[in-house]
Amino acid sequence: MQLENILAALEQPPIHIYKADQLNTHADITAIAYDSRKLTSGGLFIAVPGTHTDGRLYLKDAARKGAVAALGAPLTEEQKQDLPLPYIEVADVLTALANVSCAFxxxxxxxxxxxxxxxxxxxxxxxxxxxxxxxxxxxxxxxxxxxxxxxxxxxxxxxxxxxxxxxxxxxxxxxxxxxxxxxxxxxxxxxxxxxxxxxxxxxxxxxxxxxxxxxxxxxxxxxxxxxxxxxxxxxxxxxxxxxxxxxxxxxxxxxxxxxxxxxxxxxxxxxxxxxxxxxxxxxxxxxxxxxxxxxxxxxxxxxxxxxxxxxxxxxxxxxxxxxxxxxxxxxxxxxxxxxxxxxVKGVSGRMEHIDEGQPFTVIVDYAHTPDSLGKVLSILRPLTSGKLMVVFGSAGERDLQKRPLMGKIAAQMTDFFVITDEDPREEDREKILEEIAVGAESTGKKRGTDFLCIADRTEAIATAFAHAEPGDTVLLAGKGHEQSIIIGREKLPWDDRRVAREQLQQFNDKKASCTPIS
The missing domain is CATH 3.40.1190.10 (Mur-like, catalytic domain)
Structure with missing residues (x-):
């Protein structure tokens, strides 16, 4: 699609076009990308300011990749200097990104x-x-x-x-x-x-x-x-x-x-x-x-x-x-x-049973809000003849206010729980656990007796299984279907269901090795 047709889709006209004399509006645009690493020759680069970086910092990279032009948020005076390609400045870059995507x-x-x-x-x-x-x-x-x-x-x-x-x-x-x-x-x-x-x-x-x-x-x-x-x-x-x-x-x-x-x-x-x-x-x-x-x-x-x-x-x-x-x-x-x-089948990672022949019930669910955690626990409580336990956390760089609420709900609705990593991102993982624990302790629950704080999620799951007895239910909450855990800026492979199966197999092997031969 020609660039002029894509620009015609903008709900608001550009504020300004820098290097307009070098802009070929009849050029065929081959791709749209907001990540300069994914640009191909003949593409249109959308420079979007983000949480961790700013697309306007990658204009030279876009030019090297063969971008016809860039479209983006208003430039600073410093950014206007030495522009490597024509730049179409818009007031609302997110609406513009949607507009050009629809047109393309x-x-x-x-x-x-x-x-x-x-x-x-x-x-x-x-x-x-x-x-x-x-x-x-x-x-x-x-x-x-x-x-x-x-x-x-x-x-x-x-x-x-x-x-x-x-x-x-x-x-x-x-x-x-x-x-x-x-x-x-x-x-x-x-x-x-x-x-x-x-x-x-x-x-x-x-x-x-x-x-x-x-x-x-x-x-x-x-x-x-x-x-x-x-x-x-x-x-x-x-x-x-x-x-x-x-x-x-x-x-x-x-x-x-x-x-x-x-x-x-x-x-x-x-x-x-x-x-x-x-x-x-x-x-x-x-x-x-x-x-x-x-x-x-x-x-x-x-x-x-x-x-x-x-x-x-x-x-x-x-x-x-x-x-x-x-x-x-x-x-x-x-x-x-x-x-x-x-x-109909249930959605993967939603109230999903994990069965490796263990004598207790293990459920994986995506519940990661106070409301959803409470709802899942309220379902599992009447179905559990023994203790109801949960392993959960709260994501880093996300809603801080819900952390003590999550701790309070776990304290009120379970017999034992382990607070652990969800996706700490670049926050202090121990600090997140402490903020959840405040809610639990406000109900009178005692750390070390009623609950534990273990940042490493594998260790947390293994610990919950070690506390489980026949008739108990262990809920692994917060990750559900997800295939990774984010620590720092690194997305590491992770699957609650896989880890649960591995830990249950170890649990079963350990139990079998401790069983006396009659």
Whole structure:
């Protein structure tokens, strides 16, 4: 695509173009990159200021790679000196990045029914449930979530450590979906993804929220800002948009959650609400919560359906309702919805059992917020005949306010726990553990008796297993599906499930060697 066509997609015209006399607007742009290391000759470099570095520092590198031009945030006086290539200065570089990405990939979202899923907890599960129902209905779905990607039945893990990809990757992925004849794209839309304009241009037809609790205040600073970021998804739903694809614009809100009243004013399209405790349009009644599955009756605006699912826990009833509401809004038959939920598999790293023949239960789950940790522990408590234990931490350079809350919840809801690394990043790992421990100690729990602080996650898991006895449950929380742990700036290979299996095998071997021969 020619550069002039890409620049025409900008919502706001450039502030200034430096070295305009050297800018060839008829040049064919071969790629868009915000990382100079990924540039190829003929590419357009987007210079984005970031948390750890600044794209404007890499203009010479971009020029060496053969970039036609750079587009980016306003330059400092020093940066204006000795520019190595034409520079297109814009006021809002993140919106501009989304604009040029949409144009470069020929606006794929305009040819897809796009569904955005946001919320603090449950986004990945709801996204996967929606995709599964769409597939059962004979539609072709694509999926982008924290845990996994999918295009027309082909599924693979998300190893990027990004819940919502950057704008160029999202638009490229949507383009791939189109090429694979996908009709419906389900996009997990985090508060970061919404605030940083990563999903800008996705032309959402459906917006879904799970809940809004305490998370990411390191980035958003206040709970009001966090909620406002979530609301952006619903502002993007346009009642005048008609893609000619049969998509029905709708906002799916959780009537049981505080987010309902918060988000309602931002919705210009029809609202379809769901709930358990409130008289919502899509409502679950007669819940039967079991250790191996769940059943409930769903009251619809024009009928009802019986749901039987292997997913466990009250919060998964709410997740199912969100997916049911989306499917119902798009005219999918209730029997198709019920058939899907009866056989649906859980998401990797969500309430996943690890069984190596040990005499106690081990569960891996992604719960990394106070609300999600409390919900998972509340499910496991009645299913545990012995002690309930948890190994967990809190990410470095992330929401500091939730750390003592996590410690308090573990103290109140378990019999023993180990506080450990999650992703310390460049923070002092011991300091993070101490801040979590403050919450535990505020309830009267004593370190060394009721809980331990062990930074090394492998040692922490092994220690929890050593304390476990028959009938106990050990929850490994916070990492779930993730394939790495970030210490400093280094992303090291890590998988809670793999480490748990290795430690359980050692546990079993040690136990066998200590068993006397009769």
């Amino acid at each position: 990939y020929d606006y794929p979202a305009s040819k897809l029914c796009t569904i955005g899923v946001t919320g603090t907890d449950g986004k990945t599960t709801v996204s996967n449930l929606i995709s599964a129902i769409l597939d059962t209905a004979g539609l072709r779905s694509g999926l982008m979530t924290t845990a996994n990607f999918k295009i027309s039945g082909q599924e693979w893990d998300n190893a990027t450590r990004q819940s919502t990809l950057e704008a160029p990757e999202i638009q490229q992925f949507l383009k791939r979906m189109l090429e694979a004849q996908v009709t419906h794209a389900v996009i997990e839309s985090t508060s970061h993804g919404l605030e940083l304009k990563r999903v800008h241009g996705c032309q959402f037809d459906v917006g879904v929220v799970t809940n809004i609790t305490h998370e990411h205040l390191d980035f958003h600073k206040t709970i009001e800002n966090y909620r406002r970021a979530k609301a952006r998804l619903f502002e993007m739903l346009d009642p005048e948009r008609d893609k000619g694809l049969g998509c029905r614009s709708v906002a799916v809100l959780n009537r049981d959650d505080v987010s309902y009243e918060i988000l309602k004013p931002y919705c210009r399209v029809p609202i379809l609400d769901y709930g358990i405790d409130t008289p919502a349009a899509i409502r679950a009644v007669d819940l039967d919560l079991r250790a191996n599955g769940t059943s409930f009756r769903v009251l619809l605006p024009d009928g009802e359906i019986m749901i039987e699912t292997p997913l466990i826990g009250r919060f998964n009833v709410s997740n199912c309702l969100a997916a049911i509401a989306v499917a119902y809004s798009q005219g999918i038959a209730p029997e198709v919805i019920a058939r899907t939920l009866k056989t």
